[in-house]
Amino acid sequence: MTYRIAYTDDAAAERRSLAAERRKLFENGMAALAQDPYGCGSSAVRGDRDRRDATIGNIAFITCLVSVSVVTVTVVKLVPLP
Numbered sequence: 851m852t853y854r855i856a857y858t859d860d861a862a863a864e865r866r867s868l869a870a871e872r873r874k875l876f877e878n879g880m881a882a883l884a885q886d887p888y889g890c891g892s893s894a895v896r897g898d899r900d901r902r903d904a905t906i907g908n909i910a911f912i913t914c915l916v917s918v919s920v921v922t923v924t925v926v927k928l929v930p931l932p
Contacts, residue, residue, distance in 0.1 A: 853884045853916070856924045864910070864928040872909050872930075879907035887916045887923045905931070 857865060868876055883890045883904065892904035892914075900916045913927040 851921065853887050854920075854922045855880055855884050856922055857928070858924065858926050861912070861925040861928040864930060865925075868909065868930060875907045876909040879909065883914075884923060887914070 865873065865876070879890075883892065883906065887902065888899070890904060892902040895901040895903055895913065900918070902914050902916060903911070904914070905911050908931060910931055911929045912925050915924045915926060916922075917924065
C-alpha cells in the first residue's frame with residue numbers, strides 16, 4: 851500500500867526552498883517512505899508509533915504523522931540539512 855504524502859504550509863515552504871537537485875533526492879526518499887512509513891529509518895517520537903522522525907536522503911530531517919485510516923503521511927516539520 852502506498853501512503854499519500856501531505857505537507858503543512860511550513861513544511862511545504864521548506865520543501866520548495868530546496869535546490870532542484872536536492873529536491874529530487876528528497877522526493878525519491880519520500881516516495882520510499884510512502885511505501886513503508888514505519889520503516890525507512892524512521893523512528894517513533896516519545897513512544898507514539900504514528901508520530902515519526904526521519905532523515906530523508908541526507909537532504910532533510912522531518913517529523914511526520916502517519917494516519918492509517920486515511921492512508922496519509924503528513925509532514926509537519928521539515929529541516930533542510932547542510
